[in-house]
Amino acid sequence: MSYNLLKGKKGIIFGALDEKSIAWRTALKCHAEGAQLVLSNAPVALRMGEINKLAEAVQAPVIGADVTNMDDLKKLFEESMKHFGGGIDFVLHSIGMSLNMRKGKSYTEIDYEWNKKTLDISAMSLHRVLRTAWDLDALNEGASVVALTYIAAQRVFPDYNEMADAKALLESVTRSFGYYYGMKKKVRVNTVSQSPTRTTAGSGVKGFDGFITYAEKMSPLGNATGDQCADYCVTLFSDLTRMVTMQNLFHDGGFSFSGVTQGVIDQMEK
Numbered sequence: 001m002s003y004n005l006l007k008g009k010k011g012i013i014f015g016a017l018d019e020k021s022i023a024w025r026t027a028l029k030c031h032a033e034g035a036q037l038v039l040s041n042a043p044v045a046l047r048m049g050e051i052n053k054l055a056e057a058v059q060a061p062v063i064g065a066d067v068t069n070m071d072d073l074k075k076l077f078e079e080s081m082k083h084f085g086g087g088i089d090f091v092l093h094s095i096g097m098s099l100n101m102r103k104g105k106s107y108t109e110i111d112y113e114w115n116k117k118t119l120d121i122s123a124m125s126l127h128r129v130l131r132t133a134w135d136l137d138a139l140n141e142g143a144s145v146v147a148l149t150y151i152a153a154q155r156v157f158p159d160y161n162e163m164a165d166a167k168a169l170l171e172s173v174t175r176s177f178g179y180y181y182g183m184k185k186k187v188r189v190n191t192v193s194q195s196p197t198r199t200t201a202g203s204g205v206k207g208f209d210g211f212i213t214y215a216e217k218m219s220p221l222g223n224a225t226g227d228q229c230a231d232y233c234v235t236l237f238s239d240l241t242r243m244v245t246m247q248n249l250f251h252d253g254g255f256s257f258s259g260v261t262q263g264v265i266d267q268m269e270k
């Protein structure tokens with residue numbers, strides 16, 4: 001069901017790799033709610049070609065940008081404004097990559113050069129995106145920016161590795177830039193802390209099957225799906241949440257505030 005919550009709004013969605021991607025699910029929901037979109041991903045991801053299916057479904061152009069490259073980001077925002085014929089109302093940052101995880105290094109033996117790249121792609125890229133928009137004055141008054149994060153920023157999940165530090169930095173950039181952009185143009189900047197979800201990035205976490213089953217048992221409402229995360233992002237892009245900013249918003253079926261659940265107790269007593 002759609003409510004036209006984003007009628008007339010224009011947004012950039014970063015990070016739709018394939019149909020499991022949270023960004024993909026969100027693009028479909030934003031389109032159904034009446035938004036006009038531009039899709040972006042790293043040039044290497046675009047070569048897969050999957051995103052063209054989404055582009056067709058949501059009638060959006062695809063503009064490549066490596067989020068660690070300021071020239072790419074400038075070009076993306078300039079071309080998006082040209083396409084929309086004006087400013088941008090919302091941005092989804094749905095981007096994460098850990099070089100050390102990908103190369104099988106544990107947290108205690110990370111390679112620092114790879115670590116720098118991980119932090120740049122997964123966290124400072126939000127600063128780069130906001131900075132580019134700021135310099136070009138690309139965001140409309142009251143625009144909304146959402147980045148996706150995970151609770152490993154607050155609590156230790158050993159196999160989440162260096163991404164825990166990346167998410168902590170991402171959430172800090174959200175607060176800091178959220179302050180400045182709020183003062184300047186009432187722009188909202190928030191993170192959504194999502195349940196484990198079966199996507200390419202998610203499945204890259206060691207022991208993911210155990211991880212996702214545990215989270216399901218530890219959440220009174222169960223794990224939130226990618227589609228449900230997309231619904232939540234729509235509300236944050238809409239005018240119904242105009243006073244929410246600089247927050248880390250848990251979207252996890254209650255996992256973050258559960259000490260233990262009956263399901264976990266039953267499992268331990270077996």
Ligand SMILES: NC(=O)c1ccc[n+]([C@@H]2O[C@H](COP(=O)([O-])OP(=O)(O)OC[C@H]3O[C@@H](n4cnc5c(N)ncnc54)[C@H](O)[C@@H]3O)[C@@H](O)[C@H]2O)c1
Nearest residue numbers: 015017021022042045067095096148196197199200201202
């Ligand atoms: N899947 C989960 O369990 C889960 C849980 C909480 C938060 N998240 C977060 O959700 C976000 C989206 O991940 P997903 O699970 O949909 O997986 P995904 O693999 O579908 O998406 C990750 C995206 O990041 C993009 N990316 C990587 N490097 C890039 C670069 N240099 N420039 C531009 N884009 C780049 C990839 O191309 C890909 O589209 C990530 O921030 C992830 O950490 C995921």
